[in-house]
Amino acid sequence: MRNKARPNGFVARCQCGVCVGALDANRTEQNDMGKLLGKWLFDGCTVEPLFGHRNEVTISNCRCKEAQ
16 A cells, blocks of 8 residues: 655635645644644635645735625
């Protein structure tokens, strides 16, 4: 059986579709990572794992208030 690859980072995507946060799993303390992932989920974000050696994302402000 093949071992699953572990993510090297995570991205938080808001309900409006904007990427509002990212973290590097290799440089973030596990306790801090758990708190941040929990906050993102509690805020209603979709958390996406990142795999590979090089990942690039653009972080922007949430647009949810603009739609109201």
